[in-house]
Amino acid sequence: MKLHTLKPAEGSTKTNKRLGRGQGSGGSTAGRGHKGAQSRSGNAKKSGFEGGQMPLQRRVPKFGFKNNNKEYFKAVNLDALEGLAEKVKSTTLSLAVLIENGVVGKNDKVKVLGRGELKAKVSVEAHAFSASATQAIEKVGGTATTVK
Known part of the structure; x- marks a missing residue:
């Protein structure tokens, strides 16, 4: 066997239909059928x-509203801070520490909420604090610092 003798298997290839080359090759319509938009040149x-049926983007309703003036916060609870304090073994939980450990994203505004219990004495930095969270942090001797 040599490269110049290679051929595809018998019956595995077909010759293409040469459309639009006269009566002997698909007739006058060249495989486009009779009349209609798809039979004409320039059709796109x-x-x-969807062929006149109400299209999907018009059938499915629009919904929801996003207020551009509202501040959206990512909620972080005290139990999450407790777990992070044990993991990091640090007395300061700044925004950078929260971002590094995947608790919040780098563009998130953080609000600390009061669910759970905090045992470690830590100073916490966030954009906002709930009253119960501030109270719980200060109760164990930590500080709650608001960042702009």
Whole structure:
């Protein structure tokens, strides 16, 4: 066997139909059928067009509202801070520490909430604190610092 003798297996290939080359090769319509938009040159239907049926993007309703003036906070509870304090073994839980450990994203505004119990004496930095969280942090001797 040599490279110049290689051929595909018998019956595995077909010759393409040469359309639009006269009567002997698919007839006058060249495989496009009779009349209609798809039979004409220059036809390109819009993306999302479903043949006149109400398209998906118009059938599915729009919903929801995002207020551009509202501040959206990522909630972090005291029990999460307790677990982080044990893991990091640090007395300060700054925003950088929270971001490094995957508790919050780098663009999130953080609000500390009062669920759970805090045993470690830590100073916490966040954008906002609930009253119960501040009380719980100061009760164990820590500080709650608000960051802009």
